[in-house]
Amino acid sequence: MDNCLFCKIVDGSVPAEVVYRDESVVAFKDINPQAPVHLLVIPTKHLSGVSDSSVTEGDTLNKLFKVVADLADKNGCEKGYRVVSNCGEDGGQTVPHLHFHLLGKRHLNWPPG
Numbered sequence: 198m199d200n201c202l203f204c205k206i207v208d209g210s211v212p213a214e215v216v217y218r219d220e221s222v223v224a225f226k227d228i229n230p231q232a233p234v235h236l237l238v239i240p241t242k243h244l245s246g247v248s249d250s251s252v253t254e255g256d257t258l259n260k261l262f263k264v265v266a267d268l269a270d271k272n273g274c275e276k277g278y279r280v281v282s283n284c285g286e287d288g289g290q291t292v293p294h295l296h297f298h299l300l301g302k303r304h305l306n307w308p309p310g
């Protein structure tokens with residue numbers, strides 16, 4: 198999709214510290230990390246977010262969550278981690294391309310502010 202920051206990271210026209218890539222999923226380091234491990238895991242296909250009507254089609258979510266779990270494992274999050282997908286204005290979503298934040302290696306408070 199034109200003018201989508203994360204589509205540009207997928208196609209390589211915007212640089213990112215990519216830590217995983219296959220035909221349907223890309224994961225990269227968040228530019229403004231909120232924890233020692235802060236990765237973003239996204240589908241290569243543009244979906245606007247969790248509320249996108251296509252989000253449950255096919256095996257996209259299965260693949261994303263498999264990559265999240267593998268990356269948590271590889272990045273030493275054995276004490277636990279958090280997976281977050283902000284959705285829409287009230288959810289605090291700033292980039293309208295579906296993404297899951299993987300946060301780990303520090304204790305995270307609950308509830309969020």
Ligand code: AMP
Pocket residue numbers: 202211213225226227228229230237282283289290291292293
């Ligand atoms: P959200 O606010 O949930 O939509 O998350 C968007 C995330 O993208 C934020 O945590 C940003 O720090 C991150 N971000 C924005 N631009 C970039 C970029 N060029 N490379 C990596 N992460 C980015």
Ligand code: ZN
Pocket residue numbers: 198201202203204205242243244293294
């Ligand atoms: Zn996109």
